[in-house]
Amino acid sequence: MFVARSIAADHKDLIHDVSFDFHGRRMATCSSDQSVKVWDKSESGDWHCTASWKTHSGSVWRVTWAHPEFGQVLASCSFDRTAAVWEEIVGESNDKLRGQSHWVKRTTLVDSRTSVTDVKFAPKHMGLMLATCSADGIVRIYEAPDVMNLSQWSLQHEISCKLSCSCISWNPSSSRAHSPMIAVGSDDSSPNAMAKVQIFEYNENTRKYAKAETLMTVTDPVHDIAFAPNLGRSFHILAIATKDVRIFTLKPVRKELTSSGGPTKFEIHIVAQFDNHNSQVWRVSWNITGTVLASSGDDGCVRLWKANYMDNWKCTGILKGNGSPVNGSSQQGNSNPSLGSNIPSLQNSLNGSSAGRKHS
């Protein structure tokens, strides 16, 4: 891994989230300065801020892109108790000339009475849906029935989790064998320790979400949660950011005929647990193929976890700050990629083969 470029973000306060669009050619950032910025990658590979606007009246925690099948759509959530959906309007020539794009608010979701801590679009096969969760302990699922009219969102489900919610993750599996499923994490730090991860599954018959599982072993505050892309597996993989990084597998137990109406039950196994971040872990996220998990923690590092070909999970990479403030240009390209620049030892021994190893 190497730093290919750095871009001056120009937010006036802390950035809370960065988000790539589906193709990796756009990104969005959100900040305590209450704004969201959208950045576009030019053909030459440079990034330009093409929109920046005030989105909320409080810190913006999360920003996320809808699948491009639904157009250019963003959702944000904030301390101001709302979540909002934004759509890019295809610019008049004036805007295009200035390299700016125009985003309009399509809806404000005002159902929460407390800070909205996470917002996630559902997998695209479910249509244009999004889920929010909030400090009041409720997960809300909204749907835009007409994808050409994003001003109409209906609140489809309210799931009470009884604990202040910090994070949600949709199960991305589009297999018919798997019902829609959402995992919810709580960062409630009240002393009466309860399980902090709950999994809800949609029931076709009742048309409601019902609790399928609770991860009893996770009792410390949970800050982030992420289902892995499914890769056609029959089971699910769930990563959790708590006081350490944990990876669980959830194997659906075959339903008996008698209980076919109830939620799926799972065999839950922990397959990895890492405390390398020393203290709290704040974010977990899978790469697009679900083969690498990245986590960010109190040690200030992003760590990459990967299972090798014998299914052993281990840390394969660390992104670490050098501690010194940045100065200099805003766009730094790396024009000299090198083969094995970080492995002087091999070079040394090789130079030995051509130039003679030095011996005393």
Add this chain to the structure above:
Amino acid sequence: MEELDGEPAVTVIPGVNSKKNQMCFDWGPGEMLVCETSFSKKEKSEMVPSCPFIYIIRKDVDVYSQILRKLFNESHGIFLGLQRIDEELTGKSRKSQLVRVSKNYRSVIRACMEEMHQVAIAAKDPASGRQFSSQVSILSAMELIWNLCEILFIEVAPAGHLLLHLLDWVRLHVCEVDSLSADVLGSENPSNHDSFWNLVTILVLQGRLDEARQMLSKEADASPASAGICRIMGDLMRTMPILSPGNTQTLTELELKWQHWHEECERYLQDSTFATNPHLESLLKIMLGDEAALLEQKELLSNWYHFLVTRLLYSNPTVKPIDLHYYAQSSLDLFLGGESSPEPLDNILLAAFEFDIHQVIKECSIALSNWWFVAHLTDLLDHCKLLQSHNLYFGSNMREFLLLEYASGLFAHPSLWQLGVDYFDYCPKLGRVSLELHIERIPLNTEQKALKVLRICEQRQMTEQVRSICKILAMKAVRNNRLGSALSWSIRAKDAAFATLVSDRFLRDYCERGCFSDLDLIDNLGPAMMLSDRLTFLGKYREFHHMYGEKRFADAASLLLSLMTSRIAPRSFWMTLLTDALPLLEQKQVIFSAEQTYELMQCLEDLTSRRPVRGESDIQQLQVIFTSGLMVPHGGGKRLPLSQTSPSLQKHWLLWTHVPLFPLTCVIHTPPSFRRK
């Protein structure tokens, strides 16, 4: 690259203070975003100088190297050829094919290495020169390792031949001797050249005894005093028994002859024949396989594996593959002599000499910075049926695991991803699903690129990806008001709902502007028309226009009517259709039969009864016209001049005819094709 094993690679991000803050991040298809943040501090931060930078992190550096591009491109072809090697082939013909493939891979590495070398020489600043040079040494290491693996695992050379291969291997990779030789021979008096004896020694160390003999004859010519012993030495060199490829002698015969020759050398040593010339005596000791004498030439040997091969040449030329690891380990120990510890390359070669393929691949994964080498080598060794299967849930074996890594790396590059497709194709377990996940993320910035991606998906029956890509493009086109493009993408996506939506847009535009855009597309829908009712209607309505234009009035009339009676026409469009019926009613000949006219009136009634229609007077007038058409079956009689109809009907009329305020009787022969463009 992330290793299979070993310590995690640390990437330092300048300007981020990991002691004070944390990092938020996001994965993209080929890159990662990283940004400094503080998760513990919520709401307003007390004006910390918040991190002003967002960092783009990439995975494989090498994917972006211009020179290595060639390596990736050319090895791709070799890889595909290897996958197609007939599984039926066995024995010698299969082996020779595999060896040829291996040699092809190596020649690609060498070509790349040479190009990199030229670039290194031409580099303007010393820093990039050093960087290119270090890449040359890495490529050289790859070739060195690959070559040894080829000898040991693919050629599987038997005793005797094994040493010949190893000698070639050493000669290929310790090649300073050629320039030295040119240097010495080019001088006025070669035998007086400072490096003369070094050159002779190196030639002997590499078993190039013919060349060594020629050198000695130069010495003999120059100093008659030593001519005699030079000749004796030359004879020893000439008579050393070696296995030549075409020779039919058995190993036992060779060993016997070699023993005899060895004893002869031994006698010359005992006799102190060469005592007067320390250079020659040292050569004799080397030829006797004397370890101490060999180790005195460390500088010339330059590395332990050269020492190993020379040592075997002069002490055990018929070494069996199975005994190699013993000699290798002891040669390494003797050569390093406790002064330095083995380095990654040493361990890789040692693992190869131990025939531990897994260890070779593992160590290479750790030491090399890209997946190219391990992926291709492992694939080749797997084709040699050398890898036991390691069952794992994401990748049937190590081969697939490494190929998936390599192909994923290629997908991070704006054009190399196309090579990655073929690698995924040859990963039986997770190749397809990985390709599905990667290919849908390829940015569709041009139509050409989109079509390329679609072709790849269609060839592999990836229907969901095809649908999704077409849907994305359809949505993009709608947003940009390119309705024709939107319609063709939604047809390709087989997305009925979206085709309906786009058809509605077409109809809406028609009502507003009186003409259709993208006539080529709509007129040539063919069976695609059946995708959605609305699209069918759009196509049929255009057919009506054509029929009218061709003056096939009866056909046009019954089509028009059927569009309403079959309920294919959206109700919102009925007013337009009914108005379209007017000129047909005004024809001289009867076009709508009485029954059809009743049906028309029925439709009109239907429309008015369901919901209030704008323009009550329009309806009334239509009623009047229909009734009069019914009452005057031969088309003559009393007609309502257009100038007496309501303004909104007149407007529609105008669109229809492009002839302003003419009495109906004059208008009736004006076909729809005259509509305003």
